[in-house]
Amino acid sequence: DGGITQSPKYLFRKEGQNVTLSCEQNLNHDAMYWYRQDPGQGLRLIYYSQIVNDFQKGDIAEGYSVSREKKESFPLTVTSAQKNPTAFYLCASSGQTGAISYNEQFFGPGTRLTVL
Amino acid sequence: AQSVTQLDSQVPVFEEAPVELRCNYSSSVSVYLFWYVQYPNQGLQLLLKYLSGSTLVESINGFEAEFNKSQTSFHLRKPSVHISDTAEYFCAVTSTGFQKLVFGTGTRLLVSP
Numbered sequence: 001d002g003g004i005t006q007s008p009k010y011l012f013r014k015e016g017q018n019v020t021l022s023c024e025q026n027l028n029h030d031a032m033y034w035y036r037q038d039p040g041q042g043l044r045l046i047y048y049s050q051i052v053n054d055f056q057k058g059d060i061a062e063g064y065s066v067s068r069e070k071k072e073s074f075p076l077t078v079t080s081a082q083k084n085p086t087a088f089y090l091c092a093s094s095g096q097t098g099a100i101s102y103n104e105q106f107f108g109p110g111t112r113l114t115v116l
Numbered sequence: 117a118q119s120v121t122q123l124d125s126q127v128p129v130f131e132e133a134p135v136e137l138r139c140n141y142s143s144s145v146s147v148y149l150f151w152y153v154q155y156p157n158q159g160l161q162l163l164l165k166y167l168s169g170s171t172l173v174e175s176i177n178g179f180e181a182e183f184n185k186s187q188t189s190f191h192l193r194k195p196s197v198h199i200s201d202t203a204e205y206f207c208a209v210t211s212t213g214f215q216k217l218v219f220g221t222g223t224r225l226l227v228s229p
Contacts, residue, residue: 041222090159105217107159
């Protein structure tokens with residue numbers, strides 16, 4: 001059964017702690033993405049990766065870090081530098097975007113992070 | 117830069133009534149357009165997409181959207197909604213070779229009996 005898994009579904013963290021959100025895909029997709037969702041603001045791109053060992057900052061990368069050591073995995077670390085980390089985090093993946101084509105982004109079920 | 121505007125944050129409607137969720141986009145290049153649906157505490161699911169060809173696209177559950185280049189719009193419509201259509205709907209845009217999807221702020225569709 002192909003898809004994207006995110007864990008955990010709910011995560012609680014104390015202020016000042018780093019926390020890592022997991023994202024795994026078995027779709028053999030090249031590209032992976034992390035989005036943050038806040039009520040009334042839609043989805044905002046944090047980081048994305050087009051290929052293993054390479055990634056780019058999105059629109060709101062400050063206070064976050066990522067790694068892409070394996071094609072199927074793209075973990076997101078929310079650091080203590082992120083001033084307002086409480087949000088719903090969504091991971092997505094897609095086939096490699098070409099010059100004349102577009103590949104659909106598939107989304108995971110999300111992780112809800114709450115800072116206490 | 118690309119942007120998407122969803123003018124209505126919430127649309128209440130009665131069951132079996134028609135509905136239109138509005139989406140306008142801004143882009144200087146050719147675009148691909150999408151509607152995603154999100155049920156509470158879940159990820160996004162692709163509802164329908166416009167890549168090229170016919171400007172009217174349909175989903176398997178009765179939704180349709182029409183790409184209107186002159187009005188830069190991609191409104192989502194359904195002639196008769198069900199209670200189960202209650203969800204949040206996001207419009208998104210990207211373009212050829214562009215990796216990033218740009219999302220609107222979402223429209224919450226509330227269907228009541």
